[in-house]
Amino acid sequence: MNARSHAMQTKAQPVLGLFLGVCLAVLLTSFVAPKAWAQFDKSAWPANMATPKIEAIDLQGKAWNATELASKVVVLNFWATWCAPCKDELPTLQTLHDISDAHTVVLTINVREPTARASRYMQSTGMTFPVISDAKGELAKRWGVTVYPTTILIAPSGQARWRVVGDVDWSGPQANAWLAEVRQNASLTNAPSKAATPKR
Secondary structure (H helix, E strand, C coil), rough: CCCHHHHHHHHHHHHHHHHHHHHHHHHHHHHHHHHCCCCCCEECCCCCCCCCCCCCCCCCCCCCCCCHCCCEEEEEECCCCCHHHHHHHHHHHHHHHHCCCCCCEEEEEEEEHHHHHHHHHHHHCCCCCEEEECCHHHHHHHCCCCCEEEEECCCCCCCCEEEEEEECCCCCCHHHHHHHHHHHHHHHCCCCCCCCCCCC
């Protein structure tokens, strides 16, 4: 009886191993899934809501205003160092900052943290995109931001077009398509007499 039980146990071990392997793979997939950049909500900027003005000086002392941002697509990102999804997203904003042409600006706002903390974080990570300090949360309130990260896509006209709540891969093809759409719509608005040529 013992020999028979031992034989059955020996045969069951590979099946049990396979079962445990499948369970482990499913478990790992569930943990990795959020990194697939699917945890965001993109919605149009409310038509009845005016676009707040950007008038601020970043951590490097550079002034940002309507004149500086005129005719540019602006990726305006609100973040904080205590926000894990923000920290996942920021390197992709750095990549976008690095590869963008002169017509696209990555501008970020660090919310409700001391300026020194934001500066230390930028230095420790080696990221170089512009950061505006919003220590009291006034800018976030003006833009209606309550969840982090939140990114506003602003057309070259200065009009906010999209609000994206949650972390996104800003260096990926999806974000690139959003930026191209904001840029193209602005071109069509500025030149209504020209026929739009569909992209292939």
